[in-house]
Amino acid sequence: xxxxxxxxxxxxxxxxxxxxxxxxxxxxxxxxxxxxxxxxxxxxxxxxxxxxxxxxxxxxxxxxxxxxxxxxxxxxxxxxxxxxxxxxxxxxxxxxxxxxxxxxxxxxxxxxxxxxxxxxxxxxxxxxxxxxxxxxxxxxxxxxxxxxxxxxxxxxxxxxxxxxxxxxx
Amino acid sequence: xxxxxxxxxxxxxxxxxxxxxxxxxxxxxxxxxxxxxxxxxxxxxxxxxxxxxxxxxxxxxxxxxxxxxxxxxxxxxxxxxxxxxxxxxxxxxxxxxxxxxxxxxxxxxxxxxxxxxxxxxxxxxxxxxxxxxxxxxxxxxxxxxxxxxxxxxxxxxxxxxxxxxxxxxxxxxxxxxxxxxxxxxxxxxxxxxxxxx
Numbered sequence: 001x002x003x004x005x006x007x008x009x010x011x012x013x014x015x016x017x018x019x020x021x022x023x024x025x026x027x028x029x030x031x032x033x034x035x036x037x038x039x040x041x042x043x044x045x046x047x048x049x050x051x052x053x054x055x056x057x058x059x060x061x062x063x064x065x066x067x068x069x070x071x072x073x074x075x076x077x078x079x080x081x082x083x084x085x086x087x088x089x090x091x092x093x094x095x096x097x098x099x100x101x102x103x104x105x106x107x108x109x110x111x112x113x114x115x116x117x118x119x120x121x122x123x124x125x126x127x128x129x130x131x132x133x134x135x136x137x138x139x140x141x142x143x144x145x146x147x148x149x150x151x152x153x154x155x156x157x158x159x160x161x162x163x164x165x166x167x168x169x
Numbered sequence: 170x171x172x173x174x175x176x177x178x179x180x181x182x183x184x185x186x187x188x189x190x191x192x193x194x195x196x197x198x199x200x201x202x203x204x205x206x207x208x209x210x211x212x213x214x215x216x217x218x219x220x221x222x223x224x225x226x227x228x229x230x231x232x233x234x235x236x237x238x239x240x241x242x243x244x245x246x247x248x249x250x251x252x253x254x255x256x257x258x259x260x261x262x263x264x265x266x267x268x269x270x271x272x273x274x275x276x277x278x279x280x281x282x283x284x285x286x287x288x289x290x291x292x293x294x295x296x297x298x299x300x301x302x303x304x305x306x307x308x309x310x311x312x313x314x315x316x317x318x319x320x321x322x323x324x325x326x327x328x329x330x331x332x333x334x335x336x337x338x339x340x341x342x343x344x345x346x347x348x349x350x351x352x353x354x355x356x357x358x359x360x361x362x363x364x365x366x
Contacts, residue, residue, distance in 0.1 A: 058221035059238040060229070088219070130218035130319075131336050132238050149336075150241050 030097050033086060033111035035123025041084060042138050048080045049164045050138040051157070054113075054124075056088045057096040061151035062133040066104050068154040069135075072161065073108055079165050080140075083108040088116050088132060137161065140168035209323035209343040210249070210331050217247070217333050220316045222281060225289045226296035227304025236279040236306065242335045244360050245277035246353070249322050249329040252284040253291040259347035260328060265301045267354055271361060278303040283322060285311030332360050 033041075042050050053069055055062035066085075073083045085106060087097050094112070101110060113120055121128040125136060125147060137146035137160050146160050211217065221233040237247070248264055250257040261280050268278040282288040285307050292305040308314035312324040322329055323343075330353045332340040340356040 056219065056221070056235065056238075058233045059219060059235050061238055061241060129216035129336075130220075131216065132219040132235070 030087065030094060030101070030110060030112045032114045034114040035120050037114075038084075038086065038124055042142055045082050046142045047140055047168070048082045049076075049140060049161055049168060050142075051081065051083045051161070052136045052138075053083065053085045053152075054088055054132055054134040055085060056132055057093065057100050058089075059132045063100075065133060065135075065151040065153065066106070068152065068157065070104065070106055070108075071154055072157045075158075076161060076165060077107075080168060081161060081165065085110045087112045090116060137164070139164050207341055207343070209321070209326035210329040210341045211321050211338045213338050213341055215321075215338045217331070217336050217338065218319045220319050221309070222279075222306040222316060223286060223289075223309045225292045225305050225307055226301065227279070227306065229304075233309065234306075236277075236304065237333075237336070240277045240279075240333075243275040243277050244332070244334040244339075244357075244364050245279070246357065247320070247331040247333060248278065248280045249320065249331075250280065250282050251324065251327045253282060253288050254327075256327065256347050257282070258295060260350065261295065261301070261303075261305065262299060263347065263350045263353075265299070265303050267357060268303050271357070272302070274361060274364070276357075276361060280305050281316075282307045283312055283314075283317065283324060285309070285314070287311075330356075332356050334360055334364065 038052060042052065051069070051073075053066075055066065057063075069083060069085070073081060077083075083106075085108065087100075087110065089097055089112060091112075097110075097112060116130075118130070121130050125134075125144070128134060128149075131149060133148075133151050135146075135148040135152050135157075136144060137148075139145045145164055148156075217237050219235045219238045221235045224230050224232055224234045227234070227236075246264065246267075248260065250260065264278050264280055268276065280303060282292065282305070286309065288307050292307070295301065296305055308316050316322075317324065320329075320331065326344045328343060328345060330340075330342040330345075331338050332342075332353075339360050342352050342356060345352055
């Protein structure tokens with residue numbers, strides 16, 4: 001009887017530990033990125049057209065525009081388009097981010113902002129007051145070509161990106 | 170009673186077309202009301218940041234949602250109430266009426282209880298009883314929520330109405346009584362009249 005109880009206890013403990021470990025692994029699947037690292041990311045992709053989209057799981061227009069961003073990426077990735085998405089969710093919202101990623105399955109890298117404050121906004125681009133969604137588009141030379149302060153769509157993104165891609169060929 | 174339409178020092182230099190539009194609207198509103206000291210809420214010309222609240226009765230009921238994001242550039246009222254009360258109820262009914270009168274455009278309204286989730290059942294009952302169209306929400310963490318700081322809400326002031334357009338505050342009305350709601354309605358009319366400038 002006692003052995004059985006210990007057996008169950010061990011099993012339950014193992015399951016709980018496994019769940020905790022899995023949760024930790026899930027959390028680690030969304031790397032954190034600073035404003036400086038975003039600039040470094042753009043710099044390291046010189047020669048390509050780079051789109052950096054800032055979103056949050058609680059931002060309805062962010063969710064609405066995301067499928068179009070994926071569609072544009074899928075269409076132009078072979079021509080030199082890179083997309084990076086940065087979640088502006090707080091650190092305790094990792095599960096929400098995971099749910100978002102499971103829903104949309106973005107084919108490009110996704111990060112979580114290292115901080116959600118004025119310093120991060122100012123470090124990324126000026127003027128940015130923390131409104132969302134925000135999308136930055138950089139040309140092949142790494143210069144900021146477009147700064148969208150509202151939701152983007154397929155047509156708008158395509159018209160932004162196509163000439164930049166043509167110029168970079 | 171406090172209403173403010175003055176441009177603050179922080180926005181002396183226009184930083185974008187959006188800001189320019191906000192300044193134009195602000196200038197228009199300044200003609201219909203006098204500038205006074207702000208007692209609660211962001212100053213005219215200040216941008217509104219994206220921040221989630223807990224939706225109690227709106228389209229995203231039960232979820233954390235950012236209505237500032239949802240409204241994007243549309244003219245809107247972000248109303249904040251210290252807690253639930255008869256006065257808060259009167260204001261919410263007046264806001265709902267104002268929304269009903271202007272919803273044919275892209276005008277939006279959201280009413281927020283700063284006190285937090287404890288107000289949820291009161292809001293649900295009010296929305297159901299009065300068949301309200303506007304979403305009622307709460308600060309997730311009550312007065313300690315980051316939204317209190319971001320919107321510069323004074324927790325001692327019973328009500329704060331921020332009229333915003335293109336994500337900038339174009340009028341700030343705070344600390345009024347329900348029979349002074351015309352201040353909000355008039356400022357709204359000015360904002361909507363200038364929409365699209």
